[in-house]
Structures are given as structure tokens and as C-alpha cells.
Amino acid sequence: MQTTPDDGLAHWLDHIGPMLEGLQDLVVGSGTTLDHSVVSLHDLERLLLAETLDAAPREGLVEALGGYLGEALLTVGGGAWSWDEGSGLPVAVLDAGGTVEPMPLVLDAVTRRTGTVWATEHERVMAEAAGRRADDDGWEPRRADLPALPTRAEDDPRDPWLTRWLTTRREQFDAWSADTGRARELDFSPASLVPLAQVVRLRIPSAEALDARIEEDLVQGAIWYLGEVARIHRDARWRYTPDPDGTSENPSVGRPWVAQDDDGGGSAIPALELWVAVEADTDEVLLERFAEFD
Structure with missing residues (x-):
């Protein structure tokens, strides 16, 4: 019996949830949060490039990553999954306009090896959505189907302040950048x-x-960005110790900071790294200090 587009789409929708559950298992312990953010796309593309240095992607990984990429784009651009009869692949039809084929974008990332293929597509869809908002007052991207990625509790519960702060910074990254x-x-x-x-x-x-100006968006965004680079490339994790009285002299108390889990691993307080940067006489200072992060 010949497979119809409706059959193909139904099969995809039946299987995307379990595939993304498997993808969550893949990133446990890596510090990656599958929250549909551009940061998560950077993380996953980096994992894919590491896996495909000397081998083809493992069976099912392209489909799982394509599913996640499509979900991320549908989150910012609205719309729903559909099926392309010509290619025999699922496609994301965006409320913001246009259609995206995620699986070819996954393979494109392996071919180009820039680490920015998916983030660039995310940026493009964000721009399309911004254009729709400008042209149509009150328009917001809306899913026409149900998101496929189930939510899961944090493996290591964070301080509530840090959780809120990280969520805010991720959501505001595109505007901040x-x-x-x-x-x-x-x-x-x-x-x-x-x-x-x-x-x-x-x-x-x-x-x-x-x-x-420490509480201003420019500085808070820079603190988060600097810490995220350490998280992504040095396997660091965000930490936070509250300072209820505001009296602690410990520089890591009352500020978000990052540290590696290994005994003797490196740590950094991004706010203090920015302090060093503005006092330095070179624009290379943050990169030089990052190179010393074990």
C-alpha cells in the first residue's frame, strides 16, 4: 500500500515525542537544557559536530535533531508540522511565513561544520516573526498543533532566583544581542x-x-553570555548562593557564577570578568582569560 502524506505525518507525530525523549537522555549531564532556545541549538549542533568528526551520525539522530530543530522554529514562528510528499520528509509550516525542512538543515550542519547553521535559521525565523508583528498589530506566533517535547524536572534543582534569571536571559538573548x-x-x-x-x-x-550599571540589561546579558560560553565550551555549570542580608564579602555570593564539576576544575564569576575587561587595555582580554579556564 502506498504511503500518503497523511500517513507520513501521522507516523511522524506519533514518533517525534519518543525521539525527543531520547534526545533528552542524550544531553543529561551536559548542561544542555532542551528549552527550544537558540542556546540549546548551539549546544546540540556542537554535540552533533563532535559525534561526526570521524563517522556518520548514529541511526535516528538526524531525525531526532530535525524534530527538535523544527519544534524550536515552531516555538518562535508558530504554525504546525506538515508532510512534504516530494521529499517524503516532515516540514514545519510557519505561522510567521514560509516552510522549513529541518532534516536537510541537520545534514547541512554536518557538511558546513560552522556550528551556527541552526542558530542562523532561528535568527531568520525570529526576524520573520518580528516583521509580522510590525505589519499586523497584535499578531503573535501560535502553534496550530501541540508541542511534542514533554517537560521534565531539573536533574539538579537550582536556586529559584537563578532559575528565573537564566530563563529571563535566554528569552531576552535575541533582543539583547x-x-x-x-x-x-x-x-x-x-x-x-x-x-x-x-x-x-x-x-x-x-x-x-x-x-x-550592574542591573542594566546590557550588563546582565553580558554576564549571562560570558557564563554560557564557559558552559558550552568548558562543561561548566551555573551556580548561585543567595546573600539574604547583602553583607557577604565572598565575591561568589549574591552573583551568578560558573564552575566545572570535576575536583580542581575551574570557576569564574562573569561579573568580575567584565570588571577586568573594562579595566584592561585590550579587547582580547576575555578571550585570553577564557583560554586559561581549565
Whole structure:
């Protein structure tokens, strides 16, 4: 019996949930959160590139990653899954406009090996959604079907403040990076710490000014971005110790910081790294210090 587009779509929708559950098992312990964010796309593309250095992707991985990529794009662009009869593959038909074929994008990432293929597509869909909002007052992207990724409790429960802060920073990353004027360079690679330092040093002339503006979106976004680069490339994890009275002299108390799990592993307090950056005489300072992170 010939498979129809309806059959293909039904099969895909039946299997995408279990595939994404398996993808969650793959990233347990890596620090990756499958929250449909651009950061998670960077993380997964990095994992894929590491796995395919000397071999083809394992069976089923392309489909699982394609499913996650499609879900991430449907989250920011709205719409629903459909089926392309010509290619015999699932496609994401976006409320923001256009259709995306996630599986070819997964293979494109393996071919190009830039680590930014999926984030670039995410940025494109975000721009399409922004254009729809500008043209149609009150429009917001909406799923026309149910999201396929089940939620799961954190393996290591975090402080509630840190959980809220990380969620806010992830959600505001696209707007924050656009505000820097260097969005295309801020791709979570170690090299991107140079444009990050340039932005901070240009807009904040001294450590005193940094202290005065520490709660501003520019600084909070820079703190998060710097920590995320360490999380992605140095297997660090976010930490936070509350300071209820505001009296602790420990520099890691009352501030989000990152540390590796291994005994003797490195740690860093991003806010203090920015303090060093604005006092330094080179835009390479954050990259140089990152290179020393074990």
C-alpha cells in the first residue's frame, strides 16, 4: 500500500515525542537544557559536530535533531508540522511565513561544520516573526498543533532566583544581542568574546561605571553570555548562593557564577570578568582569560 502524506505525518507525530525523549537522555549531564532556545541549538549542533568528526551520525539522530530543530522554529514562528510528499520528509509550516525542512538543515550542519547553521535559521525565523508583528498589530506566533517535547524536572534543582534569571536571559538573548549591534558575531564561540569585550568596553568606560550599571540589561546579558560560553565550551555549570542580608564579602555570593564539576576544575564569576575587561587595555582580554579556564 502506498504511503500518503497523511500517513507520513501521522507516523511522524506519533514518533517525534519518543525521539525527543531520547534526545533528552542524550544531553543529561551536559548542561544542555532542551528549552527550544537558540542556546540549546548551539549546544546540540556542537554535540552533533563532535559525534561526526570521524563517522556518520548514529541511526535516528538526524531525525531526532530535525524534530527538535523544527519544534524550536515552531516555538518562535508558530504554525504546525506538515508532510512534504516530494521529499517524503516532515516540514514545519510557519505561522510567521514560509516552510522549513529541518532534516536537510541537520545534514547541512554536518557538511558546513560552522556550528551556527541552526542558530542562523532561528535568527531568520525570529526576524520573520518580528516583521509580522510590525505589519499586523497584535499578531503573535501560535502553534496550530501541540508541542511534542514533554517537560521534565531539573536533574539538579537550582536556586529559584537563578532559575528565573537564566530563563529571563535566554528569552531576552535575541533582543539583547540585536541591541549590541554585533548579533551575527555573538555566536557563543570563544572567539565571540572579543566582540563582547568591545561592546562592553565601548559602552562602559570604567569599573565604577560597571558597578553603577550592574542591573542594566546590557550588563546582565553580558554576564549571562560570558557564563554560557564557559558552559558550552568548558562543561561548566551555573551556580548561585543567595546573600539574604547583602553583607557577604565572598565575591561568589549574591552573583551568578560558573564552575566545572570535576575536583580542581575551574570557576569564574562573569561579573568580575567584565570588571577586568573594562579595566584592561585590550579587547582580547576575555578571550585570553577564557583560554586559561581549565
